[in-house]
Each structure stands twice: as C-alpha cells, then as structure tokens.
Amino acid sequence: MSAMTDTATQAKAAAKPLMARINWVKAAPWLYTLALFALWELLVMALDMPPTILPAPSNVFAAIAKYWSPIWKNSLQTLYTTTMGFAIAVVAGLAIGLFIGWSKTIYAGLYPLMIGFNAIPKVALVPILVIWFGIGTVPAVLTAFLISFFPIVVNVATGLATIEPETEDVLRALGAKKMDIMLKVGIPRSMPYFFGSLKVAITLAFVGSVVSETVASNYGLGNMMSSAQSQFNVPLVFAGLLMLAVEGIAMYALMAWIERRMTGWAHRSTMAQ
Amino acid sequence: MSHLVSIDNVDMRYGGASGTLAVSGLTMRVDKGEFAAVVGPSGCGKSTLMKLVTGLHIPQTGVVIVGGQQVTKPVSIVGMAFQNPTMLPWRTTLENILLPLEIVERHRHRLRAHKREYVEKAEQLLEIVGLRGFGSKFPWQLSGGMQQRANLCRALIHEPELLMLDEPFGALDAFTREELWCVIRDLHAAQGVTIILVTHDLREAVFLADTIFVMSARPGRILKEHRVPFERPRDLDVMYQSAFNDMVHALHGEIAKARVVA
Numbered sequence: 001m002s003a004m005t006d007t008a009t010q011a012k013a014a015a016k017p018l019m020a021r022i023n024w025v026k027a028a029p030w031l032y033t034l035a036l037f038a039l040w041e042l043l044v045m046a047l048d049m050p051p052t053i054l055p056a057p058s059n060v061f062a063a064i065a066k067y068w069s070p071i072w073k074n075s076l077q078t079l080y081t082t083t084m085g086f087a088i089a090v091v092a093g094l095a096i097g098l099f100i101g102w103s104k105t106i107y108a109g110l111y112p113l114m115i116g117f118n119a120i121p122k123v124a125l126v127p128i129l130v131i132w133f134g135i136g137t138v139p140a141v142l143t144a145f146l147i148s149f150f151p152i153v154v155n156v157a158t159g160l161a162t163i164e165p166e167t168e169d170v171l172r173a174l175g176a177k178k179m180d181i182m183l184k185v186g187i188p189r190s191m192p193y194f195f196g197s198l199k200v201a202i203t204l205a206f207v208g209s210v211v212s213e214t215v216a217s218n219y220g221l222g223n224m225m226s227s228a229q230s231q232f233n234v235p236l237v238f239a240g241l242l243m244l245a246v247e248g249i250a251m252y253a254l255m256a257w258i259e260r261r262m263t264g265w266a267h268r269s270t271m272a273q
Numbered sequence: 274m275s276h277l278v279s280i281d282n283v284d285m286r287y288g289g290a291s292g293t294l295a296v297s298g299l300t301m302r303v304d305k306g307e308f309a310a311v312v313g314p315s316g317c318g319k320s321t322l323m324k325l326v327t328g329l330h331i332p333q334t335g336v337v338i339v340g341g342q343q344v345t346k347p348v349s350i351v352g353m354a355f356q357n358p359t360m361l362p363w364r365t366t367l368e369n370i371l372l373p374l375e376i377v378e379r380h381r382h383r384l385r386a387h388k389r390e391y392v393e394k395a396e397q398l399l400e401i402v403g404l405r406g407f408g409s410k411f412p413w414q415l416s417g418g419m420q421q422r423a424n425l426c427r428a429l430i431h432e433p434e435l436l437m438l439d440e441p442f443g444a445l446d447a448f449t450r451e452e453l454w455c456v457i458r459d460l461h462a463a464q465g466v467t468i469i470l471v472t473h474d475l476r477e478a479v480f481l482a483d484t485i486f487v488m489s490a491r492p493g494r495i496l497k498e499h500r501v502p503f504e505r506p507r508d509l510d511v512m513y514q515s516a517f518n519d520m521v522h523a524l525h526g527e528i529a530k531a532r533v534v535a
C-alpha cells in the first residue's frame with residue numbers, strides 16, 4: 001500500500017510540488033474517513049433514505065450542533081465512567097495478574113475460574129449490580145471494570161508464567177529468591193504484555209459502560225441514545241455513536257502512545273516477534 | 274586434597290520415585306584452577322550434572338561438595354552460562370552484566386555505594402572479551418557471538434570461583450566459536466578460575482580442557498577420565514597436530530560405544 005502511495009507521490013511530484021509535500025501515508029486515515037462520509041452521504045441521497053432509518057452524515061452533524069450541550073455533557077459522563085472502570089481494571093488486573101503468575105499452582109487453579117467468569121456476558125451482571133448499587137454511575141463503572149480487567153490479567157500472568165527457565169536458573173544459582181526473580185525479570189518482562197493489553201481493555205471498557213448506561217442509568221451516551229431512539233430521533237442516535245467512536249479512537253491512540261513510550265525495547269528485540 | 278568440586282556416588286531422579294533416572298553412581302572430582310570438560314551422548318545427564326553442582330537440584334543419594342561445603346541450596350560462588358545467552362532485552366549490555374551483583378548476597382548491599390568500582394570491573398571484563406565500548410548497547414543490537422561474550426562477562430562479574438558452561442557455543446558459527454575458545458582460554462589463564470565445560474564438540478573439549486570426563490548414556494555416570502597432554506598456552510594450531518586428532522578420534526569412539534550400549 002505504501003508502495004502505491006509512493007509511486008503516486010512521485011508521479012505528482014513532477015507536476016505539482018505542493019502535492020509532493022503532502023505525506024500521503026499520514027493523510028490516509030483522514031482521507032479514508034472523509035471518503036466514508038462522502039460515500040454514506042451519496043448512498044442516502046441515491047436511495048432516498050428517510051432520516052428515521054439512516055440519516056445522512058450532514059444530518060448527523062446538524063444533530064451534533066443542535067444538541068451540543070446534552071451531547072457534550074453525556075459524552076463527558078461516559079468518558080468518566082469508562083476511564084474510572086478502566087483505571088480500576090488496570091490496578092486490579094495488574095494485581096491479580098501478578099498474583100496468578102506468581103506460581104504455577106495458582107496459575108493452574110485460577111485460570112479455569114477466570115475463563116468461566118470471562119465467558120459470562122457482562123450485560124447479564126448489570127441487573128445484579130443495579131440491585132446492589134442502584135442505577136446510575138456505579139453500575140456503569142463496575143461493568144466497564146468487569147469487562148475490561150480480564151485481558152489485563154491474562155496478559156500480565158502470561159508474561160510472568162513464560163519466563164525462560166534458563167534465565168531463572170542463572171538467577172536462582174546466584175541465590176535469587178522468588179521475589180528477586182519477579183522484580184528483576186518477571187515484572188519488566190510482562191510490561192509489554194501489560195501495555196499491549198491496555199488497548200484491548202480500553203475498547204472493552206467503553207462497551208461495558210455504554211451497555212450499563214443504556215439499561216440502567218439516567219446519564220451517559222448510552223442513556224442518551226436509548227431515549228433518543230424511543231423518540232425516533234435517529235440523527236441523535238447516530239450523533240451518539242459518532243461521539244463514542246471519537247472517544248474510543250482517542251483513548252486507543254493514547255494507550256498505543258503509552259505502550260510505545262514505555263516498552264520501546266520490546267518492539268526492537270526478539271521478544272516482540 | 275584441593276578439590277573444588279567433588280561428586281560422590283550421586284543419583285538424581287526427576288519427577289518422583291517412578292520418574293526419569295538422569296544420573297546414577299556419578300563420581301567425579303575437579304581441582305581448584307582446573308579446566309574440566311564433560312562430554313557424552315545427548316540426554317545423558319550433562320545439564321543435570323551442571324544443576325547438581327550449582328545446587329539447583331539436590332540429589333536423592335550421594336553428596337556433592339563444592340568449595341568444602343556440601344551443596345544443599347544454590348551456591349553463589351558459581352557463575353553460569355548457557356547456550357542461550359538469556360540477556361534481558363530491556364537492560365543495556367552493561368546493566369545485564371551487573372545483574373548478578375544485584376542478587377548475590379555479599380554484593381547487593383554494596384552495589385549502590387560502590388557502583389563506580391563495579392562498572393569499572395564490568396568494563397574491564399568487556400575489554401577482555403573484546404567488547405570494549407559495547408556496554409551501552411542493548412543485547413538485541415549485538416550479534417549472537419557478541420551476546421555470548423557478554424554472557425561470559427555476566428557469569429564472571431561476581432568473581433565466582435567456579436564457572437559452569439553448558440554448551441555455550443553450540444549456536445555459533447565455526448569461526449566465532451574458535452574466537453570464543455580463545456577468549457575462554459585467556460580468561461582461564463588470567464583469572465585462575467575453575468571451569469567445568471559441558472560440550473558435545475570434542476575438538477572444543479580437547480583444545481580447552483586439562484581433563485575430559487566421558488559420560489555414559491542415561492543414566493549418566495563417568496565412564497572414563499582423560500588428561501589432555503598438550504602444553505599451555507595452546508594455540509589454535511594445536512588442532513592440526515596428529516596427537517590432537519588422535520585424541521578427538523579416541524573420544525569419538527568411546528562416545529559412539531556408549532550410545533550403542535544404551
């Protein structure tokens with residue numbers, strides 16, 4: 001793909017110096033997004049879709065402008081519940097991951113339990129959380145946490161459990177305790193796994209918070225979209241989706257950036273292969 | 274009298290009473306300052322022998338004595354290097370080499386206060402193995418041979434009395450291997466360290482060692498002990514003498530026979 005862009009760049013470089021100065025690889029995500037919106041707009045026009053079924057992007061952007069104040073408030077609420085749940089998931093996931101990865105016995109005993117827990121659709125837990133905590137922010141935060149901590153646990157535990165036996169032998173022969181091996185090798189080694197899992201976890205956290213807001217809250221994008229839907233305000237539903245996409249991309253990009261900053265070595269060394 | 278390592282009639286079985294008997298009736302002695310090589314068919318218990326001497330495994334019967342003390346737990350007067358260099362990729366080469374000092378009891382409390390002194394020593398070692406100026410590089414920026422050189426530095430940084438090498442050059446090409454033979458030879462001559470080298474390369478064993486132990490097939494025990502007669506310091510040219518080749522040939526025959534018996 002980059003080769004194609006290169007030849008395109010070169011072809012245009014001869015004709016227009018301005019075009020040559022654009023970094024097409026960098027620009028590609030924006031161009032593709034614009035193209036998607038344009039295609040969507042054209043499709044709605046061509047098929048003459050009513051806005052109650054599929055509103056055109058122009059319609060959706062108009063809705064965003066019109067309802068900006070509630071959209072902004074609810075977006076912040078969703079971002080808040082998601083990051084809260086995610087933050088708890090990071091702390092708890094790291095702790096549980098370290099605990100599980102500590103010994104082969106704990107790993108063997110708890111792993112099936114974790115798999116079983118992960119297989120439960122988290123939306124099924126929302127009613128229980130509502131019974132315990134009432135509707136609102138708390139069940140949304142907890143659902144975001146419950147759905148996103150699993151990949152963190154698994155990744156951290158795997159990083160610890162896959163220490164090369166030779167490395168362990170070298171250190172044990174020097175008199176290293178389990179704690180030394182964890183601090184010197186296990187934890188640094190599991191960091192790329194940990195930071196890698198954050199990208200997955202943050203995306204899942206959005207799923208959890210929005211699901212919970214949809215069924216059990218008076219705030220947040222999930223709630224806004226479900227009430228908009230009951231009023232047949234379809235452009236507003238799509239406006240909510242768009243805001244979710246924007247928040248999701250922003251948080252994902254942040255996690256990817258953190259990952260690169262913290263574990264640059266893993267991308268160059270053989271471990272990343 | 275001055276045995277640094279003495280193993281007496283040792284049995285080592287993995288995985289409980291019905292498990293694999295890896296070595297049985299193993300007896301050998303290595304003197305202080307000696308360079309010993311252990312050769313034998315694959316799977317005969319050579320790595321097990323290394324782990325018995327370092328205290329990573331405790332034998333079911335028999336005794337292992339290192340430095341005058343019976344081995345009942347890991348002994349920190351030992352440095353180890355394996356075929357796989359196991360450098361930690363998030364540490365620079367220098368930090369990797371200093372790692373044992375963060376573990377070994379008698380150094381770990383001094384490390385912070387005497388960092389300069391230790392770093393100097395690491396740099397000296399790097400120079401000896403021909404890696405001067407590479408301390409700040411990460412392991413993945415080094416070639417396999419260079420990583421193995423750094424690995425040797427790491428095994429030596431805490432000034433062990435005994436250096437255990439388990440097929441350290443197995444993964445390297447022939448030229449790099451010969452270069453590293455010379456590095457080991459010079460280290461042994463300069464530092465007066467006792468070395469036990471496990472290898473399947475008979476030319477390597479004859480070139481480097483004072484004594485060669487031939488092991489039987491599993492369960493491993495020592496079949497024969499050879500003194501290597503060649504004068505030190507040895508040059509790579511020694512490998513083209515007919516006496517050298519005769520010795521390699523004889524060892525080869527013994528191991529082939531040990532394999533057939535199994």
Ligand SMILES: Nc1ncnc2c1ncn2[C@@H]1O[C@H](COP(=O)(O)OP(=O)(O)O)[C@@H](O)[C@H]1O
Pocket residue numbers: 287288293294295314315316317318319320321322491
């Ligand atoms: N941790 C272990 N658990 C069970 N069996 C083992 C273990 N390590 C080695 N063995 C067995 O013991 C025997 C000797 O192994 P090893 O000492 O590694 O041989 P070598 O290094 O000479 O190839 C082999 O048959 C091997 O399968």
Ligand SMILES: [Mg+2]
Pocket residue numbers: 319320439
């Ligand atoms: Mg072996």
